[in-house]
Amino acid sequence: QVRLVESGGGPVQAGGSLRLSCTASGYIYNCVGWFRQAPGKEREGVAVIYTSGHTRYGDSVKGRFLVSQDNAKTTRYLQMDSLKPEDTGMYYCAAGRTGADCRLFDPIGYIGWGQGTQVSVSS
Numbered sequence: 786q787v788r789l790v791e792s793g794g795g796p797v798q799a800g801g802s803l804r805l806s807c808t809a810s811g812y813i814y815n816c817v818g819w820f821r822q823a824p825g826k827e828r829e830g831v832a833v834i835y836t837s838g839h840t841r842y843g844d845s846v847k848g849r850f851l852v853s854q855d856n857a858k859t860t861r862y863l864q865m866d867s868l869k870p871e872d873t874g875m876y877y878c879a880a881g882r883t884g885a886d887c888r889l890f891d892p893i894g895y896i897g898w899g900q901g902t903q904v905s906v907s908s
Contacts, residue, residue, distance in 0.1 A: 787811030787897040789878045794902030797868055805863040805902060807878035816880070816887035817861045818895055819852060821904070823874035830890040833881070834861055841890065845871075868906045875901040 793805040807817060818833040832852040833841045840852050851864040861878060879895035881887035886894025 787813060787880045788899070789817070789880065789897045790899045791876060791878050791902040794876060794904045796905045796907065799869055799906055799908050801868050801906075802864070802866045803868065803904060805865065805876055805878075805904075807861040807863070807899070809859055809861075809880065809897070811897070813858060813880050815882070815884050817854070817878055818881060818887070818890065818892075819861075819863045819876060819878050820892055820895075821872075821874040821876045822901075823871075826874075828877070828892045830892070831876070832863060833887055833890055835887060843890075865904070868904075870906045870908045873904060873906045876904055877901045 788810045790808050797803050816833050816835040819831040820828050821831050822828040830843050834852045834854055849867045854861045880897045882894055
């Protein structure tokens with residue numbers, strides 16, 4: 786069973802940057818997705834990276850966030866630049882169960898959720 790662990794969150798001022806890491810134990814067959822959840826809101830997709838290297842981003846982060854993975858495909862990264870207060874939330878990574886789940890970018894199709902890492906952007 787795959788398990789993922791997030792790290793790298795913290796407080797940052799608006800306009801600043803953070804780099805999150807997601808380390809996987811177990812084999813990733815399709816993709817790893819980054820999601821976030823703000824208080825009182827549903828969990829939303831931020832970015833996904835396929836094992837092939839193909840990437841996809843949520844509309845609210847396009848042009849500001851960059852997802853990548855190391856050559857061994859054990860760690861994924863989420864580089865977040867030009868952060869805004871609305872980027873505040875708990876950030877999670879998880880593995881897509883199938884290629885279709887990766888395309889749908891819906892949290893219900895992902896497994897191996899970690900505890901998350903908190904990102905707090907102040908204005």
